[in-house]
Amino acid sequence: MLTFVVCFLAGIGAGLGTGFAGMSAAAVISPMLITFLHVEPYEAVGVALASDVLASAVSAWTYGRNKNLDIKNGLVMMASVLCFTLAGSWVSSLVPSSAMGGFSTWMTLLLGVKFIVRPVMATKESMAAVSPGKRAAQSVLCGMLIGFICGFVGAGGGMMMLLILTSVLGYELKTAVGTSVFIMTFTALTGALGHFAIGGMPDPAVLALCVLFTLLWARVAARFANKASPIVLNRAAGVVLAVLGAAILAVNCLA
16 A cells, blocks of 8 residues: 555656656655665666656657747757767766765755746747757757766756756747657666666566656646747746755755
């Protein structure tokens, strides 16, 4: 019963975060499984990444159906992210460990506050004003930055992508989230396969429940987000991220 409740609550948080704001499920699921079910951290991250794959894929499909997905530049950014995540991981291995475990959590909380206080009001028209060549170059450079930071810190990929897509590249919020979850589908799949190949398969019940509930709530959130007005989506995403960030901080304090 405890396993069901923990996975259900973790799936709600991870699914809403993914569908509304392209947040990685690892930020929610991992600390929940580690704290309340005493799952090994490496196994918990594997479960979270596996949950990310279908949740991100169904979210990307929903955003794509509503024409809120930039596949062309998303593919360019994804290639840069994957390459420079490896580079960041290598550099991180050469640097003494530091207290950076809360990076993703604090970014989630602060980004939520930012969406509430200063909503993203860019439009598709303003996005179209940027030349294709400039957009492609920006995607490469920003993908390099995102990948390196995520590889070095070990977390925060979804939040980093959303922040840079909206604040640096000037993406409209729905397109930013759609592009972010599109990229995360492939990065999460790569990470999950790597975790399972190295650490073996996790508890089947925990894996199935987390994947199912995250997928369900991501679908609900993505459908709502694509129908909402920009200001409503900003506020909804902001509240979800701020609440999740605060909740994860509380869970980490219990660990």
